Amino acid sequence: xxxxxxxxxxxxxxxxxxxxxxxxxxxxxxxxxxxxxxxxxxxxxxxxxxxxxxxxxxxxxxxxxxxxxxxxxxxxxxxxxxxxxxxxxxxxxxxxxxxxxxxxxxxxxxxxxxxxxxxxxxxxxxxxxxxxxxxxxxxxxxxxxxxxxxxxxxxxxxxxxxxxxxxxxxxxxxxxxxxxxxxxxxxxxxxxxxxxxxxxxxxxxxxxxxxxxxxxxxxxxxxxxxxxxxxxxxxxxxxxxxxxxxxxxxxxxxxxxxxxxxxxxxxxxxxxx
Amino acid sequence: xxxxxxxxxxxxxxxxxxxxxxxxxxxxxxxxxxxxxxxxxxxxxxxxxxxxxxxxxxxxxxxxxxxxxxxxxxxxxxxxxxxxxxxxxxxxxxxxxxxxxxxxxxxxxxxxxxxxxxxxxxxxxxxxxxxxxxxxxxxxxxxxxxxxxxxxxxxxxxxxxxxxxxxxxxxxxxxxxxxxxxxxxxxxxxxxxxxxxxxxxxxxxxxxxxxxxxxxxxxxxxxxxxxxxxxxxxxxxxxxxxxxxxxxxxxxxxxxxxxxxxxxxxxxxxxxxxxxxxxxx
Numbered sequence: 001x002x003x004x005x006x007x008x009x010x011x012x013x014x015x016x017x018x019x020x021x022x023x024x025x026x027x028x029x030x031x032x033x034x035x036x037x038x039x040x041x042x043x044x045x046x047x048x049x050x051x052x053x054x055x056x057x058x059x060x061x062x063x064x065x066x067x068x069x070x071x072x073x074x075x076x077x078x079x080x081x082x083x084x085x086x087x088x089x090x091x092x093x094x095x096x097x098x099x100x101x102x103x104x105x106x107x108x109x110x111x112x113x114x115x116x117x118x119x120x121x122x123x124x125x126x127x128x129x130x131x132x133x134x135x136x137x138x139x140x141x142x143x144x145x146x147x148x149x150x151x152x153x154x155x156x157x158x159x160x161x162x163x164x165x166x167x168x169x170x171x172x173x174x175x176x177x178x179x180x181x182x183x184x185x186x187x188x189x190x191x192x193x194x195x196x197x198x199x200x201x202x203x204x205x206x207x208x209x210x211x212x213x214x215x216x217x218x219x220x221x222x223x224x225x226x227x228x229x230x231x232x233x234x235x236x237x238x239x240x241x242x243x244x245x246x247x248x249x250x251x252x253x254x255x256x257x258x259x260x261x262x263x264x265x266x267x268x269x270x271x272x273x
Numbered sequence: 274x275x276x277x278x279x280x281x282x283x284x285x286x287x288x289x290x291x292x293x294x295x296x297x298x299x300x301x302x303x304x305x306x307x308x309x310x311x312x313x314x315x316x317x318x319x320x321x322x323x324x325x326x327x328x329x330x331x332x333x334x335x336x337x338x339x340x341x342x343x344x345x346x347x348x349x350x351x352x353x354x355x356x357x358x359x360x361x362x363x364x365x366x367x368x369x370x371x372x373x374x375x376x377x378x379x380x381x382x383x384x385x386x387x388x389x390x391x392x393x394x395x396x397x398x399x400x401x402x403x404x405x406x407x408x409x410x411x412x413x414x415x416x417x418x419x420x421x422x423x424x425x426x427x428x429x430x431x432x433x434x435x436x437x438x439x440x441x442x443x444x445x446x447x448x449x450x451x452x453x454x455x456x457x458x459x460x461x462x463x464x465x466x467x468x469x470x471x472x473x474x475x476x477x478x479x480x481x482x483x484x485x486x487x488x489x490x491x492x493x494x495x496x497x498x499x500x501x502x503x504x505x506x507x508x509x510x511x512x513x514x515x516x517x518x519x520x521x522x523x524x525x526x527x528x529x530x531x532x533x534x535x536x537x538x539x540x541x542x543x544x545x546x547x548x549x550x551x552x553x554x
Binding site: 097151 | 284
């Protein structure tokens with residue numbers, strides 16, 4: 001092997017990596033670029049810079065109604081899944097009950113199974129129990145499916161927590177209730193924020209489950225979905241660009257709070273007794 | 274140290290909630306797969322006819338095979354893109370490592386729909402790519418085979434799942450003790466040999482985890498075929514969707530869903546074992 005081979009090989013590797021990055025980012029860049037293109041979503045090169053599509057977007061009532069619906073559903077889901085996820089994480093960390101192993105796996109199922117399976121199961125449940133589909137069923141669906149994310153994150157937080165603090169609090173005469181509010185919860189603050197942001201983002205973007213639980217009022221992804229079927233305009237590029245910007249903003253916050261991946265946490269949840 | 278009351282209070286609500294809103298719906302799906310449909314309504318008559326239909330009509334097996342083919346292509350493409358990227362970041366990116374890592378992660382949390390839509394605008398017959406090709410005078414007629422084909426589905430899903438595949442591989446590569454790599458080089462192995470005999474075997478658990486992610490996630494996808502796939506790339510979940518929608522045969526749709534779940538769970542079980550076997554801890 002000649003001595004120059006490793007450097008040539010590593011240069012090739014660098015070029016390959018750059019191409020993969022291009023593949024990952026090119027569609028997003030093109031999407032953003034064409035949101036400013038007067039002549040529509042296709043063609044090349046994009047000509048005639050315009051804000052027209054953004055102007056149309058801001059005047060578009062149904063889109064903003066759906067944004068509001070999505071925000072309501074996402075906020076509700078955060079509250080529901082954080083509450084139940086916190087309790088579930090505490091239960092898995094501290095209590096022994098029959099069916100614990102089953103419960104641990106069951107909670108994670110919506111994260112593992114395709115959205116269509118969870119969505120259709122919930123649809124059947126709604127139909128059988130005579131509940132009319134609406135934003136409320138979407139909220140129940142998101143809130144329930146995302147308990148998986150909350151439990152995973154909060155369980156990881158609990159595992160890292162120092163139990164001695166809670167013991168000290170109880171020894172010094174605080175009630176379990178006081179200990180929970182003054183010691184346990186403050187210790188979990190970062191995990192709660194991280195899980196909340198993640199749940200919020202996932203709920204805002206959810207389609208597969210929402211698809212089957214939606215009633216008359218659309219969430220934002222479903223509103224966009226409906227429009228895609230009727231033909232595409234750069235207005236969708238414009239709204240996508242805004243969604244992208246908001247996601248990136250939330251991700252930046254998420255990263256400030258948290259550095260470990262969800263996968264590692266899920267692993268931990270499955271492996272601990 | 275926690276009282277009985279404390280344990281009850283924390284376990285009971287999630288147990289009840291998950292029991293009612295998750296276990297019950299999944300059980301209902303399972304039960305439906307053994308029921309029948311008459312005049313468009315479900316009758317609770319236990320039988321195995323749905324499963325019999327599935328295995329006797331070739332169309333279902335055909336779609337399942339196509340779905341597996343698409344999922345396997347997505348897995349392979351994501352590995353071909355994700356593995357070298359992870360290897361580059363872990364061993365050759367130097368000081369930019371942290372920044373580049375964040376750059377791979379960001380698209381993970383960017384809307385599925387936004388990314389799918391982007392491909393639609395690129396691949397369409399009046400799309401960006403066709404405009405580009407005509408601008409360069411490479412073609413004069415728009416190339417129409419790009420969109421609404423299995424190719425488009427594979428491309429879109431590869432784009433979405435490459436970061437998913439990257440993550441566990443990168444984690445595995447980062448966990449390889451560097452002295453091991455140095456020892457291999459000190460003992461005279463070339464860089465290719467070091468890669469093949471030290472680095473690659475140690476990264477297999479990550480590779481298996483990544484491949485599983487990509488395969489399982491694409492297997493259940495029904496939105497990509499609707500968005501960029503067209504009729505020629507109907508996947509198994511689209512069949513389920515139409516059985517629950519226009520065709521109004523919930524029991525048969527439920528039976529397919531149960532099969533999908535069985536495939537996924539056994540796959541996860543299998544790969545978990547593989548990962549354990551190949552990990553060196």
